[in-house]
Amino acid sequence: MSxxxxxxxxxxxxxFGRHPGVSGLQMAASAARAALADAGVSWAQIDFAAGxxxxxxxxxxxxxxxxxxxxPFINVKNGCATGGSALTTAHAMLCAGSADLALVVGFxxxxxxxxxxxxxxxxLGAWYGETGLMLTTxxxxxxxxxxxxxxxxxxxxxxxxxxxxxxxxxxxPNAWRRKPLSEQEILASKMVNxxxxxxxxxxxxxxxxxxxLAQQPQPGKTPDPNTRTAAESAAVAVLSCCxxxxxxxxxxxxxxxxxxxx
Amino acid sequence: MTPIAAGLFTCGAAxxxxxxxxxxxxxxxxxPSQPSCPKCTSAKVTERLLARRGTLWSWTVxxxxxxxxxxxxxxxxxxxxxxxxxxxxxxEVRVEARLTEADPDRLRIGMPMELTLIPAPGREPGVVxxxxxxxxxxx
Numbered sequence: 001m002s003x004x005x006x007x008x009x010x011x012x013x014x015x016f017g018r019h020p021g022v023s024g025l026q027m028a029a030s031a032a033r034a035a036l037a038d039a040g041v042s043w044a045q046i047d048f049a050a051g052x053x054x055x056x057x058x059x060x061x062x063x064x065x066x067x068x069x070x071x072p073f074i075n076v077k078n079g080c081a082t083g084g085s086a087l088t089t090a091h092a093m094l095c096a097g098s099a100d101l102a103l104v105v106g107f108x109x110x111x112x113x114x115x116x117x118x119x120x121x122x123x124l125g126a127w128y129g130e131t132g133l134m135l136t137t138x139x140x141x142x143x144x145x146x147x148x149x150x151x152x153x154x155x156x157x158x159x160x161x162x163x164x165x166x167x168x169x170x171x172x173p174n175a176w177r178r179k180p181l182s183e184q185e186i187l188a189s190k191m192v193n194x195x196x197x198x199x200x201x202x203x204x205x206x207x208x209x210x211x212x213l214a215q216q217p218q219p220g221k222t223p224d225p226n227t228r229t230a231a232e233s234a235a236v237a238v239l240s241c242c243x244x245x246x247x248x249x250x251x252x253x254x255x256x257x258x259x260x261x262x
Numbered sequence: 263m264t265p266i267a268a269g270l271f272t273c274g275a276a277x278x279x280x281x282x283x284x285x286x287x288x289x290x291x292x293x294p295s296q297p298s299c300p301k302c303t304s305a306k307v308t309e310r311l312l313a314r315r316g317t318l319w320s321w322t323v324x325x326x327x328x329x330x331x332x333x334x335x336x337x338x339x340x341x342x343x344x345x346x347x348x349x350x351x352x353x354e355v356r357v358e359a360r361l362t363e364a365d366p367d368r369l370r371i372g373m374p375m376e377l378t379l380i381p382a383p384g385r386e387p388g389v390v391x392x393x394x395x396x397x398x399x400x401x
Contacts (some may be wrong), residue, residue, distance in 0.1 A: 116329035125294070127267040129332025131383055131391045132324060133358060138346050140357075142323035146348075148319075149371045194366050196325040 006094040009214045010039025013133060014107070015177035016207030024056025024109035027063035027208035032105050035210035043067050046212070048172075050097035056109040058090040059086075082106055087211065094215050102213045110204030137201060148195070155195050159183040162200045174204035175176035176205040266382040271292055272311065273390065278379050279311040280383045280392060282355060289353040313351045315397065320367045322346035322360060328352045332387045333386030349375050362395040371395075 012034025028051065036043055044067050048153025051059030052075055078085040092104035114137055119129040128134055147153065163183045165172035169175035181199055189198040199201040265273045272279045275382055283295035286306040293312060298305045323333055327333070327341035335341070345361030345370070353362065374397040379390040 114326070114329065116332060118332050125267050125270075126332070127270065127382075127391065130326075131266065132333050132335075132344065132362060132383075133330050133346065133360070135324065135328055138322055138324060142346065142348055145322060146371065191323075193325060194303035194377045196322075246308035254393050261399045 002110060006213060006215055008211050010035045010041070011039075012036070012038055012210045013174050014172040014208040016205050019109075022206075024053050024107045024206070025059075025062050025065065027206065028056075028062045028105045028107035030065055031107065031208035031210040032103055033061065035103065035105075035212050039212035039214075041212060043103075044069050046089060046101050047071055047104045048102040049073040049105070050076055050089040050093075050102070051107070052078070052082040052086055052107035052112070053106070053108045053209075054079065054082060055191050056107055059105055059107070062105065083209065087213075090213050094213055096254060097226070099214075100215050104213065105208065105210040107208030109206045110206075112204070115204065131255070135249050137193045137196065140201070141196045145195060155187060156183065158195070158200050159186040164187045165202075166199070170251035174207075175203075175240070176207065177197070217218055226230070263379065263390045264388055265384065265390055271377075271379070271392045272306045277314060278377055278392065279314060279358060280377060282310045282312045283307045284310040293355050293357050299352075307395065310354075312357070314355055315316045316351040316357070316375055317370065318352075318371055318375050318394075319348040319350040319356050320371060321345060321371075323366055325366050330384075332381070337386070344368060345396060347375070357394075359398065360393040362393055369397070 012031045014030040014034075017070075019027065033180070047068070049060070049071055050073070051062075053059065054077065058075050060075050062070070063071075063073060074089055076082050076084075076086045076089065083104070086104045086106060090099075090104045093099045093100055114135060117134060119126055119134050144158070160183055163181060163186060166177055166179065166181045169177040170180045172178075186197060186199040189231070192198050192201060263273050265271060269281055271281055278384055282291050282293040283303050284291045285299035285302060286305060286308055287304040288299060290301040290304040291312070292300055292312060295307075295309060297307060299307055323343050323345050325343045327335070327338040330336040333352055343364050345364040346358070347361045348356045348358055350356045360380065361369070361375075362380065368379055375394040376397050378395045380393045381387070382389040382391045
């Protein structure tokens, strides 16, 4: 099966935000049902699934909510690239002819505040975390600081980028951040890691996205480059709560090889 | 003084040095030291004590208390912001480190830095970790 004959035929999303009392797996099942409905197929027809979260459990246990159909379901845990890696896995399975119809789901339910990964899980000594170096916000700040120096960029530019993202979020009912913020509000928000303030970061949140992939275009549906943007946006949201960071941007370019038949 | 971890830096009567490794085949230097080369994959590496001075390649200030664990200090109320940087040791490697300076107005990319030891956060007196400080007179 060539990659030309594999594509996305449905997308579904559980809105991002804070959802007390709703588990990550419940959001995953909700997104999966929406994607199945969008694709016009049933869960029983799906013969392969892949998915994952960072902090909200194993994707395959969503079968207890969706139905025990016996399908192979691969759990992915790959940091910010979890959703993208699940999509790549399903795409490869379809290209290999090992499945006809696949579901991909990415979801999460992060507690508020910065991540606190353990250095031992990342091949580093405990000293690295004990001395206060194990922070993703630090890493982003160190990277942007150098980038700003090399390219003559100011904090005002960072604020403009963030304001654009908040403005986009205000137009999307599924977005995590739905209130537009001015550049001044962004610059004046709490300093997190110099020069990055609170609203220059995409803060950890909650939500879920699912996609349905098929080997062949469904009857009446043909690959259309003009409809690709919507599904790419959904696919990007599989792994994160916004489209501001480089990981998501990289995923968007990775998706250039995946057809969309919506 | 006791190092926070074995094999990270020398800690005795002489001035401290970071303990890195260097590939015998392609020359690439790594810190912390590792048993194989991250670039060419050769397993022929030797220990190398790194230069004590370098320049600040990038920096930030940690403005909120990191969660504990993994941070050793569990009382957020006692938190003081601290500097973090990548220090480029010429011809060797860029090292991520705590900085002794946390004032954004006194940090700039390219400034000369030198290795020092500071009390390890949240540990008993005498336990130290490595850090870089601005070279006096050249700020």
